[in-house]
Amino acid sequence: DAKTTQPNSMESNEEEPVHLPCNHSTISGTDYIHWYRQLPSQGPEYVIHGLTSNVNNRMASLAIAEDRKSSTLILHRATLRDAAVYYCILRDHSGTASKLTFGTGTRLQVTL
Amino acid sequence: NAGVTQTPKFQVLKTGQSMTLQCAQDMNHNSMYWYRQDPGMGLRLIYYSASEGTTDKGEVPNGYNVSRLNKREFSLRLESAAPSQTSVYFCASSDVFSGARGGNQPQHFGDGTRLSIL
Numbered sequence: 001d002a003k004t005t006q007p008n009s010m011e012s013n014e015e016e017p018v019h020l021p022c023n024h025s026t027i028s029g030t031d032y033i034h035w036y037r038q039l040p041s042q043g044p045e046y047v048i049h050g051l052t053s054n055v056n057n058r059m060a061s062l063a064i065a066e067d068r069k070s071s072t073l074i075l076h077r078a079t080l081r082d083a084a085v086y087y088c089i090l091r092d093h094s095g096t097a098s099k100l101t102f103g104t105g106t107r108l109q110v111t112l
Numbered sequence: 113n114a115g116v117t118q119t120p121k122f123q124v125l126k127t128g129q130s131m132t133l134q135c136a137q138d139m140n141h142n143s144m145y146w147y148r149q150d151p152g153m154g155l156r157l158i159y160y161s162a163s164e165g166t167t168d169k170g171e172v173p174n175g176y177n178v179s180r181l182n183k184r185e186f187s188l189r190l191e192s193a194a195p196s197q198t199s200v201y202f203c204a205s206s207d208v209f210s211g212a213r214g215g216n217q218p219q220h221f222g223d224g225t226r227l228s229i230l
Contacts, residue, residue: 032216034218041223041224042223042224043116043202043204043221043222043223043224044155044202044204044219044221045221046218046219046220049216049218087154100145100155100157100219101157101171102147102154102155102156103154104152104153104154105154
């Protein structure tokens with residue numbers, strides 16, 4: 001899987017939007033962009049994924065740059081329960097093995 | 113709706129002892145995975161099973177063996193535990209492993225087994 005780059009940590013105030021960036025300049029045309037998060041003492045949890053178009057679900061929105069070299073996970077109103085490590089991962093869907101390769105992610109702190 | 117269940121949740125072993133970590137999923141998924149997570153690091157893939165009857169090495173397979181017992185269950189065995197294997201182990205499953213659908217399928221994780229080897 002191609003490499004992604006994320007900030008080590010970010011902070012947000014509760015009930016404010018959070019924009020978590022991810023750079024993936026070597027992304028290939030067959031890579032999906034996946035986001036997972038890991039709450040303290042739990043396993044990773046799937047958040048959202050996309051290929052080219054922006055995506056929305058009940059948890060978050062994913063904004064993908066036109067050239068696909070970067071993306072942003074958007075939490076519209078952060079809560080204390082959103083404090084977690086967020087991982088941006090590229091997954092190949094061209095027919096070869098499709099493993100998840102986790103980096104160190106972005107640790108999001110949410111304060112009152 | 114249990115999802116992915118791992119047992120035990122905690123375990124302490126002495127160097128040289130053996131043990132098996134159990135994982136079961138109730139989502140009728142074809143693919144299952146074992147990861148380890150060390151402090152301050154992301155998850156690293158140990159072994160995976162793309163479908164029932166097949167297993168393959170991941171990034172860090174040394175010192176481990178796996179068994180895909182049936183479609184639901186995927187176990188991880190440490191034959192002779194070493195302190196370097198102290199870690200949190202996560203099992204995951206997904207509907208499809210590879211191909212166009214594989215890249216589009218999320219993985220579902222258990223809550224982990226915290227293993228300490230003295």
